[in-house]
Amino acid sequence: MTNYQMPRGTQDILPNEIEKWHALEEFxxxxxxxxxxxxxxxxxxxxxxxxxRGNDSSDMVNKEMYTFMDNGSRSITLRPEGTAGVCxxxxxxxxxxxxxxxxxxxxMGPMMRYERPQKGRQRIFHQFGVEAIGAKNPYLDxxxxxxxxxxxxxxxxxxxxxxLNTLGDDASRNAYRExxxxxxxxxxxxxxxxxxxxxxxxxxxxxxxxxxxxxxAMKSAPKIQDxxxxxxxxxxxxxxEGLDALGIPYTVEDRLVRGLDYYTHTVFEIVSVNEEMGSQxxxxxxxxxxxxxxxxGGPQMSGMGFALGMxxxxxxxxxxxxxxxEEESIDAYVLCLDDQAQCNALAITxxxxxxxxxxxxxxxxxxxxxxxxxxxxxxxKVAVLIGNSEVExxxxxxxxxxxxxxxVVDQDQLxxxxxxxxxxxx
Ligand code: HAM
Numbered sequence: 001m002t003n004y005q006m007p008r009g010t011q012d013i014l015p016n017e018i019e020k021w022h023a024l025e026e027f028x029x030x031x032x033x034x035x036x037x038x039x040x041x042x043x044x045x046x047x048x049x050x051x052x053r054g055n056d057s058s059d060m061v062n063k064e065m066y067t068f069m070d071n072g073s074r075s076i077t078l079r080p081e082g083t084a085g086v087c088x089x090x091x092x093x094x095x096x097x098x099x100x101x102x103x104x105x106x107x108m109g110p111m112m113r114y115e116r117p118q119k120g121r122q123r124i125f126h127q128f129g130v131e132a133i134g135a136k137n138p139y140l141d142x143x144x145x146x147x148x149x150x151x152x153x154x155x156x157x158x159x160x161x162x163x164l165n166t167l168g169d170d171a172s173r174n175a176y177r178e179x180x181x182x183x184x185x186x187x188x189x190x191x192x193x194x195x196x197x198x199x200x201x202x203x204x205x206x207x208x209x210x211x212x213x214x215x216x217a218m219k220s221a222p223k224i225q226d227x228x229x230x231x232x233x234x235x236x237x238x239x240x241e242g243l244d245a246l247g248i249p250y251t252v253e254d255r256l257v258r259g260l261d262y263y264t265h266t267v268f269e270i271v272s273v274n275e276e277m278g279s280q281x282x283x284x285x286x287x288x289x290x291x292x293x294x295x296x297g298g299p300q301m302s303g304m305g306f307a308l309g310m311x312x313x314x315x316x317x318x319x320x321x322x323x324x325x326e327e328e329s330i331d332a333y334v335l336c337l338d339d340q341a342q343c344n345a346l347a348i349t350x351x352x353x354x355x356x357x358x359x360x361x362x363x364x365x366x367x368x369x370x371x372x373x374x375x376x377x378x379x380x381k382v383a384v385l386i387g388n389s390e391v392e393x394x395x396x397x398x399x400x401x402x403x404x405x406x407x408v409v410d411q412d413q414l415x416x417x418x419x420x421x422x423x424x425x426x
Contacts, residue, residue: 009115009123019325020314024155025108027324028128031154032106035147037130040105042085044112048075050088053295056261057201059194064113078112081260082129082307084292090133091298101134102303108310120280120312129286129307133293136302138235141266141288142242144304148270148284149248155313156322159274160283162248164239165256165267167204167287168224168232173264176227177203187217207255223254232265239266262289266304272312276319283316284308329379331357332418335371337387345386348396348414352384355415357422375401382421384414 006012013021032039052061066078079085086105090096095103108128115121130147132140145162152160167173180203184191188199191212198205212218228236243250250268258267267287274281286306293301317324332352336345345361352359360378362371375383385397396414398407400421409417 007123009117009121011122011124019328020317020323021310023324023326024310024313025128027155028106028108028151031147031151032128032130035104035130035143037104037106037132040086040089040107041109042082042089042107043079044110045076045078046085046088048077050084050296051077051080053084053261055201057198057205058260060113060259061261062197064115066112066114080113081111082107082109082127083131083260083262083289083303083305086129086131087133087292087298087303088296090131091293091296096134096293096298096301098134102132102140103134104130104132106130118280119278120309120315122311126310127307128310129305131303131305133303134301136288136290138238138266139242141239141304142246142248144286144306145239145243145250145266145268146246146248148268148286148306148308151308152270152283152313155317155324157272157283157313157316157320159272159316159320161271161273162243162250163253163256163269163271164243164250165253166224166228166232166236166239166265167257167263167267168228168236169264170290172224172228172232173204175229176222176224179222179227180204180206183221184217187215190215190217202261204257205259205261208257208259218255221255225254235265258285258287262292263287264290264302268306272316272319274316274319277312277316280312282309283312327379329381330360331380331422332359332382332384333371333375333378333380334359334361334384334386335368335375336362337368337385337390339365340388341386341391344391348384348386348411351415352418355418357418381425382418 048067060080065080068076070076110124111127112124184199195206195209195212256267265288269282269285272281272283284306288304290302334345334349336342349359349361381401383399390396394411395408396411
């Protein structure tokens with residue numbers, strides 16, 4: 001049987017929901033601009049190697065990518081995240097040559113991952129993300145975390161926890177990796193198949209396992225803090241100092257390693273603790289990465305960024321009963337009172353629109369009463385009436401809904417009258 005339903009894990013965003021998307025997009029754009037970020041738009045598919053780099057251990061790369069051969073026998077992957085594509089573009093377009101580093105780039109758009117769908121987890125979802133590339137400075141990490149936190153607080157969300165950790169530099173991480181391998185070697189048989197793979201590829205990722213989360217070996221695992229060399233410890237201390245100075249509350253989470261392989265030093269997540277969120281409660285996550293720009297053939301440059309899940313933000317806003325939309329309304333509804341007036345009503349509607357008034361009219365030959373119901377439903381500020389006598393006399397009747405005042409003016413004076421009414425309403 002033909003299946004005309006949308007694929008599992010995808011969703012339509014319908015006209016009755018679009019207002020909150022627009023409001024969120026506008027809010028995020030404003031905040032990004034405030035922090036001096038500029039938008040970058042990269043393709044929603046890339047060559048697979050952009051995402052699949054070497055011996056990557058992440059679930060995202062190993063299990064969740066939509067990868068296919070195109071008609072030219074190239075392996076293509078639908079982007080599962082934004083960071084890799086932005087770094088590829090940064091190198092390809094030589095943005096590293098800019099006099100203004102770090103380059104601060106933001107993006108918004110759909111990402112695709114083959115995950116098991118549930119509330120807050122889709123196969124197509126939308127991220128807003130930022131990447132500041134070209135400066136390695138703990139206070140830039142602080143600024144980035146501050147941006148993420150201010151966005152969520154600015155939206156009105158309160159039930160938030162900032163979780164922070166460091167993965168240290170390469171040397172610290174290598175020492176820690178060895179310690180973890182040692183530690184898990186005796187219990188490896190009891191861990192899940194994914195953990196066995198992680199043990200070989202990147203033992204840090206074992207700490208992130210949802211299946212073996214409560215295994216005793218997890219609880220007794222060594223902590224990264226004990227393997228940090230002095231540079232890494234100093235870097236992390238400055239990040240904490242900066243967050244304290246800005247008054248951003250956080251908790252240090254030893255087991256926070258993040259699901260992607262490219263991180264070094266700072267990693268963080270902002271989680272909603274509202275109980276209606278369910279298990280998908282991480283609203284925003286990111287950290288510092290060192291090797292990506294080099295991987296794409298660029299200079300040795302470090303980046304710092306995060307991405308937030310826009311669907312999850314909307315769920316969190318609902319959970320905290322926050323409405324970010326402005327009341328939807330139109331400026332004028334043009335009532336067309338008989339068939340002969342239709343052409344004139346359309347001309348009037350078009351004139352209103354060309355002067356910046358959001359206007360609508362009737363195309364269903366409905367009764368006067370039914371059209372007035374549309375005036376109410378659309379919350380029109382003004383009703384403009386066109387009937388036979390108005391056509392004959394070249395006039396319009398205008399009814400101001402808030403005061404119920406009515407005027408009859410020549411059609412040439414309609415815009416003047418509308419301007420006057422809207423001026424008074426301000
Ligand atoms: P991520 O943790 O994979 O990081 O995703 C960031 C956010 O995207 C998550 O916290 C969540 O809100 C949302 N998200 C992820 N997967 C799904 C899904 N299947 N359905 C709904 N929402 C989802 C990254 O993507 C990194 N690129 C972040 C980053 C930027 N790191 C440095 N720069």
